[in-house]
Structure formats: C-alpha cells, structure tokens
Amino acid sequence: MRVLLAYNKFAGGFRPKLLNALQMQLAKRGHLVFSVGTRDKEFSEELSRCDHVCVLGGDGTLRDSINLARSFNVSPSFSILPLGTINLVAREREYEKNAEIMATRIASLADPVSHYTAKMNDDAFVACLSIGPDSYSVARVTQKSKDKWGRLAYLFAFVQQLMDWKRMELSVKIDGETVRAEAIYVLKSKYFAGPWSLCRQADITLPQFSVILLPKARRRDFIRLIASAIISPRFQSAKWTQLTCNDLHISALTGTPVQADGDIAGTLPMRVQIAPEPLRFTS
Template sequence: MPPRVQLFANPQSGTHSARRIAALRRAFESAGAEVIESESSAAVPPEIDPLATHICVAGGDGTVRHVAAAVARGRHAMPIAQYPLGTINLLAREAGYHPDARRFAERFLAAAVRRRHYTATVRDEMFLCCASAGPECAAIRGYSPALKRRIGRFAYAVALVRTLLRWERHAMVLHAEGRSFPCEAVYIAKGRYFAGPWSFAPRASLLDDKLHVVALGTARRRDYLRFLLDLALGRDPGARPGNISFTCSHLSLDGPAHVEVQGDGDLLATLPLEVRSTGTTMDFI
C-alpha cells in the first residue's frame, strides 16, 4: 500500500505559494505517494485524516504548531515534517529540511529513523520551538499581513521599528527552580533557533525536554538592542549584568494582565501563566 501524505497549507498566509505546493504534491506523487491536500488556517482548523500515514505542513512555524496540536489531540502516531514555506521556518532550519521539493519528498518518504521532538506548553497551548514575553510580541500584534505578502519577513522588521518608537516596559516576576527573578522580558527556547538563524540558547534542542531560559532584568530600548546584537554575534545574552540564564522543565510568569506571550510566532496567552515541558514527544522526520 503506498504511503498516504496529508499535505497541509495555509492559503491565508502571506508566504503561501500555490506554485510551490503544487510542485511538492507532484514530487510526492512521483515518489509513489498518494496526497491529500488539506487546509490549516484561522478559518479552517486542521483535521487529521485517519487514513494518512504521513503529515507534511507546507507553511510556517505557526501552521506547524496548529497541525501538530491536532495530531497530539487525536493521539495519532504518523510522522510530521515542515516543508519550509513560512516566514522563519525554525523547525525546518533545525531539522535540516531542504527547500527543493523533490529532495524533500524523497527524504520524507524514505526516512527510517524518526526524530522525537519534545513539546512544551504556554498555559494549555502547545509550542515546539520558542516562546517569549518581550517587545517582539507587540511587533507580532502590530505587523501588517498585507505588507507581509509584499515584502515577506521584513514586515516584522517594520513592525519592530514601530514598536521601538512606541516603547513600553512591563515589570514581571519569573518563578523557577524555587527562586524568583524580577525582569522585564523573558525568552524560552525549546529548540535551538529564535527569529531566524540566531540563537540565545545554542545548546537547546528539539530532541531535549529542557526549557532554556534567558531573562532580561531591564528591557529598555538599549537593553533590547543589545539582546539583538548578542543574537547576531552569537554571544550569550544571559551573561550580561542584570540578566540571567538557566534550564528548567517548568516556570511561571507573573505581571500585568495585558502582557502577551508568543509561541512559535503566534500570540498564545496573557499573564499570569505557566510554561511547561510536557515530557512527551511527537514523531518528526
């Protein structure tokens, strides 16, 4: 019986490409698979086909997160992969998925060894790669989908510049490992990468169940720009005076009720909340 690939895409995404998705479908079919095209978007929640043997998400990290959550809720056991068609593609970057449709399809269908990715939650919402409570949440809230369709990831840069002009600081308290830390921004890595090819926790891994945390004691404009500079230069932002870094499996964060937390590029919840490594895994290729 040929493999049956359920291919998810988000047609509402600013990076959606019908041409590339059609090429990926042809690549799967040329490799001997049957393909079920499905949608995962704000208007159409993902539904897992019970006859599918593989799940492929042609989209960004947020779409992967939604589809993976649907797989987990249904207790399905089929492997998942991300075809890098989103803005950032953190999971695809860490897993080394190739953007060439033929090479991607051949690897996906031929893989005998699965990568067991540990998941985490913000409150009850799953995330796979990273979460944060910081200025980037305001940028996510304020970016323009129309502009994203025209200039891609640079729409977030435009939104971040606007955030810098209308700067807000929020006093929070991070609780973990029996200690409490006053802070103004918190970054949580489940995987290695954050916002692109950068990392504030290079030892973090999707294959590890630990949360890698960096907290900024103050988040003035210059503190945040130093944080971005540390990312660009590969330096540890937790080593700066007033900041902290550590690993844990559970933390809680208190602060103003309007402060938002993002996970994998989606705004997930507001404070106060808990973040946990679930200790459970999902199969990726």
C-alpha cells in the first residue's frame, strides 16, 4: 500500500522523531511510504496517487488534506497521529501518539470506519463549526500564540473577547424555515474544544449534524453553554434550539467570521451540508 505521511510542522505538537518512527514502522510492514509537509509543493502530487493518508497534525491539517483530495477527485483512506492543538477527530477514533500502534491500525484497513464530513460552501470541516462570540474569539488566535501557548492560546483569546464582547443577529434557514439566533454550533463530533461535549448525540458516522442555536449570546449565555459542556448538560437552557439536519444556510453581516475545527475558515453567508460520500478511516 502506498502511504502518505502528511505532516504539519507548524502543528502544536509536531515531533520529527515520531514522523521518522512511523515511517520506519510502516516500511517494516512492507508499505511504500512517503512523508511530505502539507505546505510543500510536492504534497499535491503525492496526495493524488496515494492509497492511504496518515495526517500528523490536528483537525485543521486533516481538513486541508481532505479538501485537496476532493479537488483531485481521489478517495484515499485516512488516519491521524494526533499532533495538533485540539485533535477532536483523533479523540473520536481513539488514535494515540504511538508510531507502532498507528502502523498496526493502518494495516487493519480491511475493516474501515465511515466518517461523514460536512461542507461549508465548497470546503470540508470534520468536527465542529460555530458562529458567534467564540468564532470572534478564535479570530484573535494567531499561529504564533498557538505555537507558544498551545490550547491556552484559545483561553487567552477568550479573555480578550470577554472584554470586547460582540453580538450579532444570524439568519439560519433549515428545511425552508428561517430561525433567528445570535450564535450557532454545528457539530459532527461529540467532542468540542477538547474532551468536553456540547451534544453527546453528535455522531461522525451518520450523514447528519447536530445543531445548537442560541437566541441570545450574552456573556452569561455563553458561560452557561461552556458550563453545560464542562460540568453537566443540566446547564443547558430550554430556550436553546437543538436539532439534527443535513443542510442549512446561515447569513448575517458580511465578514462575520466562521470557526471550523479550531481555525477561522471563512465568513458569512455560508451553506453547510453533509458531504455525499463518507471518508474511510482506519478502525
């Protein structure tokens, strides 16, 4: 099997020793292995002809690799050695930072697991999308701060956001009905921002996503949302709208940032829908 190790040397936990160890373990098992940085000019060519992509990075690196694969109309299988800042999909698949275990799992592709991603306009997202106070907060996070502080960079950005709170009115069209809200969370993964969960029913293996709409997104509403994820779902408000769907359209003021998988991935307006074909991940 032709295996591409797609690494992001800017990922928060990137370790060249792990890259070398995984390459050695896969070669020992008889695979043809190539390692290329996702920002290298050779990346596109190698991705277009590989059978399997092991992403050494986080959800953002995985998302970029999926987008590129779809642009070439190729469908390799995927796995992740979790070296990013948050690593939500790796949590779902229970991938570890262990080269030998990962090589064994890549060899087990006889029984792959389907993962339905979502699309925001024409680009994929793999775990979560949000628009509201937290997307403005993520917009404050720089690559330099992520490199220096890791997950804490998001906390520092949120503290800044608390002092300069922004609210907006979103128009969300679902199944022909328009709903007004000040914040929206579109969830493929049951995990959000780490080991916590906004919706335990979210399922990456199903062709749908879970949606949470907050009619008001004041500071106290957002703190309540975080408490519902970190402490208990009992902090959820009956005023929030929660549903599942596979297609919606979101609009607001032009330029409103959209957070996807821990990065700013676009601005409104935006159509969000389930990708028609699932990805294959190592079991």
